[in-house]
Amino acid sequence: MSRAVLSTSSKLSGVSYSLRGPLAARAESMRAEGRSVVSMNVGDPVAHGLPPRPEVVRAMRDGIDRSAAYGPARGLPDAREAVAGHYRGKGFDTVEAEDVYLGNGVSELAASTLHALLEPQDEVLIPAPDYPMWTASTVLAGGRPVHYPCDETSGWLPDPVALRDRITARTRAIVAINPNNPTGSVWPRPVVDAIAALARRHGLLLLADEIYDDFLYDGALHSPLATCAPDTPCVTFGGLSKRSRVPGFRMGWAVLTGPRAARATLATALDTVTSLRLCPNVPAQRVVPTALRVDDTKDLTGPGGAFRHRRDHLLRALAGIPGIHCVKPGGAFYAFPRIDVRRYRVDGDALAGGLLREEGLLVVPGAGLGPVPPGHLRMVTMPPCDVIDDVAERLARFLERHDSRRTWCGSVP
The missing domain is CATH 3.40.640.10 (Type I PLP-dependent aspartate aminotransferase-like (Major domain))
Known part of the structure; x- marks a missing residue:
């Protein structure tokens, strides 16, 4: 006896949540396989060593x-x-x-x-x-x-x-x-x-x-x-x-x-x-x-505070990678860098998916954040400085590998 397949709401065709979407699921699978994955996708201070008072x-x-x-x-x-x-x-x-x-x-x-x-x-x-x-x-x-x-x-x-x-x-x-x-x-x-x-x-x-x-x-x-x-x-x-x-x-x-x-x-x-x-x-x-x-946000965002120090460290790290431009964020705890897609010829999900697949770096593709010009990524600015250094190394390796003078990244399988 055959069974009918349940239908679902057509409204879901217009719904996505790229912060915890397919890339995040793939990252969890990679971790289960024992691979090293650095998550830069979710704005959770506790996950980055900044606990509550x-x-x-x-x-x-x-x-x-x-x-x-x-x-x-x-x-x-x-x-x-x-x-x-x-x-x-x-x-x-x-x-x-x-x-x-x-x-x-x-x-x-x-x-x-x-x-x-x-x-x-x-x-x-x-x-x-x-x-x-x-x-x-x-x-x-x-x-x-x-x-x-x-x-x-x-x-x-x-x-x-x-x-x-x-x-x-x-x-x-x-x-x-x-x-x-x-x-x-x-x-x-x-x-x-x-x-x-x-x-x-x-x-x-x-x-x-x-x-x-x-x-x-x-x-x-x-x-x-x-x-x-x-x-x-x-x-x-x-x-x-x-x-x-x-x-x-x-x-x-x-x-x-x-x-x-x-x-x-x-x-x-x-x-x-x-x-x-x-x-x-x-x-x-x-x-x-x-x-x-008992709010202590101003202590953390002011000079010497953890949020400000880590933001500044990430911005310096990104500035040291050729072909990356990032507007300095004046608030929140995210950066939205742009990769030179003419130089590296990668954008959208191909960029974020490639970073995860090849370097174990989980970021949010700009394409999942509304109508955005190609090549953008959202990254949290909260990780400790040693983690930020690791992130920058992974990103730089990926971009060097996919320089347009060498190869084409292609789409994510």
Whole structure:
């Protein structure tokens, strides 16, 4: 007797997540075979020897006995008040605990917001390069991602004119990722103001992915999108994964700002969507007040700090390899170097796949991060300096082997 083959959603044809996609699966298989693989693909500080502060872990332990029951759908009141107070300190003057939704990481809350917002084929403007969760979540919510370009020659800043030209009658929201993942660019106030003005003029929701807002280098200043648009509905996303170095705790938040009447319908829809998951991770919520009180990000990103020192070391290592150009990231903990594809004649998945296959180096191909010119790779800047040196040696060996004067890399099997 034959059995029918189950069909799956056609929406998945437009969904990919290159940070943990086929290349990452292949890397795990290589490790199982005993091969040496260096991972430069996922922004996990703990994996690179940067653990959380002990007070944060202790807060989880101390609260575990009080965390077995369900909590409120929006999150525990004291945790939400801690987030509200944190943002009032950043200039979100009117934020209250009722404006805060806690969730199991920004990824969950971004998806929930898009499900609450979009009708089928509604459009969301997303920067390119992008963090692929935004594109994938838009597709899964039934929407259509429309990418607006960020220009490498201007330090990976978006062009507000190009963004404006992509607004249609179906556009519902603008996503801003600042500081940016994957490029590390920090968008200056005039750019942020221009994005806010477009949303105001066209009645669009602002979605501000600012989880790296405290990861700033070399005097860079971050302008929160919500403070540039107090008269416009905005959802600001942040969390503990990066700033407190506890990505495994899965604790993020969404903060609603703008005129309350204008965002009341969205809040009601978010109440419905978030209630479907019953509640956020309760033990992780116990950590929030302590984590926001003992933050040490500035120590790590300032002169002599581990994040800054390792970023600088990676940039020097990349600069020493012929045919590589990299805009200096002013924030977050990623670099987005470009390989000279005319010299080495490798790009896209062929480049990232070849690096993994031949050198055991796992990076994120730029082709998986939206419409991006060929030859780009995303690399984390967090590994210790000896690991960075190893990465640079592997990359240099690969490029020397595939110099266009010698051979052609070809496609990845």
